Each structure stands twice: as structure tokens, then as C-alpha cells.
Amino acid sequence: MIALLLITIGNFFSEIATSIGKREIEKKEESVFTMIFLNLIFAVLILGGIAIFREGSFVFSWNSWPTFSARVLLELALSYITVMAIVKSDRSTFGFLRTGTIVFVFVIDFLLGNFLDFWELMGISVVVVALLIIFLNHGISKKGLGWVVASSIIAAVTISLYKYDITNYNSVVAEQFLTLLIMAIYAFLMAYFVNKEDPILFLRKPIFLVESFSAGLETAIASFAYLFVPASVGTAMSRAVTIMWSLIFGRKLFKEKHIVLKIAVFAVLLVGIIMLAL
Numbered sequence: 001m002i003a004l005l006l007i008t009i010g011n012f013f014s015e016i017a018t019s020i021g022k023r024e025i026e027k028k029e030e031s032v033f034t035m036i037f038l039n040l041i042f043a044v045l046i047l048g049g050i051a052i053f054r055e056g057s058f059v060f061s062w063n064s065w066p067t068f069s070a071r072v073l074l075e076l077a078l079s080y081i082t083v084m085a086i087v088k089s090d091r092s093t094f095g096f097l098r099t100g101t102i103v104f105v106f107v108i109d110f111l112l113g114n115f116l117d118f119w120e121l122m123g124i125s126v127v128v129v130a131l132l133i134i135f136l137n138h139g140i141s142k143k144g145l146g147w148v149v150a151s152s153i154i155a156a157v158t159i160s161l162y163k164y165d166i167t168n169y170n171s172v173v174a175e176q177f178l179t180l181l182i183m184a185i186y187a188f189l190m191a192y193f194v195n196k197e198d199p200i201l202f203l204r205k206p207i208f209l210v211e212s213f214s215a216g217l218e219t220a221i222a223s224f225a226y227l228f229v230p231a232s233v234g235t236a237m238s239r240a241v242t243i244m245w246s247l248i249f250g251r252k253l254f255k256e257k258h259i260v261l262k263i264a265v266f267a268v269l270l271v272g273i274i275m276l277a278l
Contacts, residue, residue: 042216088144104156126272
């Protein structure tokens with residue numbers, strides 16, 4: 001219940017940041033790397049503050065270096081791919097197709113020796129059926145499909161690495177702070193030298209400040225959710241809540257169509273996700 005509450009609140013703020021970023025990039029008001037930086041900087045500051053003022057919250061083991069390094073490299077690639085997926089796809093379609101991450105996470109769990117029970121197998125089957133309904137429906141926009149699929153696969157790996165690190169080596173604060181700091185520095189340098197933008201100056205404008213602060217809250221809040229549930233269950237919860245918010249924001253802000261079909265598919269997905277969480 002705690003994990004679900006954290007994920008629901010976090011994803012609400014994430015949807016605010018994502019919707020603003022998508023709209024501003026489409027209007028050519030910010031670049032992809034500036035959006036990545038804005039989505040990270042407040043999370044870095046929040047986690048850094050926790051590390052400084054909460055004694056014992058920053059625990060990093062050098063034994064985690066192989067998995068931590070692999071995760072950072074994948075997160076760098078994932079950040080760009082995910083933003084491209086957000087920009088090029090409909091919000092609700094993005095939310096639906098990213099549910100594929102659930103399947104990939106369970107596959108990784110299985111490969112690591114965590115065998116699936118009856119309800120998990122049934123849940124995955126229902127999720128796959130729901131995704132096929134969306135994928136095969138010709139009325140649903142397939143824009144950005146390749147980007148969304150790529151982000152779903154890579155996200156499954158990074159989530160599993162994250163869960164492994166915070167379970168065996170590092171605290172949430174240390175793992176996330178160092179990862180996001182490296183990503184933020186990379187995004188800043190790319191925005192500054194490649195796109196000729198200074199992301200810090202964007203924070204002077206209220207719209208970008210809201211985008212950045214919302215994304216920071218989401219990352220900080222959701223990071224702790226995986227302490228309470230397995231990676232596969234946490235991912236299932238996150239994807240379900242993401243779809244809910246993306247349906248609402250996609251309809252209200254971007255006037256997306258086929259809302260009845262999408263709600264029906266969401267209901268099917270929810271059944272599958274509940275099975276996975278049993």
C-alpha cells in the first residue's frame with residue numbers, strides 16, 4: 001500500500017513534467033537535453049539534501065561498481081530515448097506501450113531464478129493481450145513506436161539493476177543521487193555545447209520551473225517505492241498509474257481520441273496488473 005501511494009503521487013508529478021516538456025519541445029522552446037536536465041536537477045538537489053542532513057542515508061559500496069556502472073550507461077541512453085518517445089508518441093499510447101516493461105522485468109526475474117507462479121503467468125498473459133489490442137488497432141496512433149519499445153526494454157534492465165543495487169549494496173539516496181548527478185551533468189554539457197542552450201537559465205521561467213520541480217518530486221518520491229515491493233511488482237504498479245494519468249492528461253491537454261477504447265484496454269490491463277501483484 002505504501003509503495004502504491006508513493007508511485008501514484010510520484011507519477012502524478014511526472015505526468016505534469018512530461019506533458020509540459022512534450023509541449024515545449026514540440027513548440028521548439030527547449031531541446032531534448034534541456035528537458036532531461038530540467039527533469040533531473042531538482043531530484044539531485046532533493047536527494048543531495050537528504051544525504052547531507054539525514055545521517056546514515058548515503059551508503060555506497062564499491063562492490064556495486066559493475067552493476068552501478070552498467071546502470072548509469074544504460075540510464076544515459078534511456079533518458080534520451082524516453083524523451084524522444086514522449087515527444088513523438090501520443091501521451092496515452094506511450095503509457096500503454098510502456099506497460100511492456102512489466103513483461104520484460106518479469107522475464108528478467110525469471111532468468112535470475114525467480115520462477116513465476118500461476119497468477120503471474122496469467123497476469124502477463126492478460127497484459128500481453130491488452131497490448132496487442134492497442135497495437136493491432138489501426139485507429140490508435142503508432143507514432144514513435146520504435147522509441148517507446150526501445151525505452152520499455154532498456155527500462156526493464158535499469159529497474160532490475162536499481163533494485164539489485166539497493167537490495168544488496170547501496171542506499172536509495174546514494175544510488176539515485178550519484179546516478180542522477182552523472183546524468184544531469186551529461187545532459188547539461190550536451191545542451192550547452194550541442195544545442196547551444198543554458199538549461200539553468202530556463203529555470204527563470206515559471207513553466208520550466210514547474211516542469212523541473214515536478215519531475216524532481218516524482219523521482220525522489222518514486223525512488224523509495226521499490227524498497228517496499230519487488231522490482232516486477234513496483235514496475236507493474238508504476239505502469240498502471242502512468243496509464244491512468246496519461247489518459248487524463250492526454251485527453252485534457254492534447255485532445256487525444258479513442259478514449260473509450262483506451263479506457264476499456266486500461267481496465268483489461270488493470271486486471272492483469274492486479275494478478276501480477278497478488
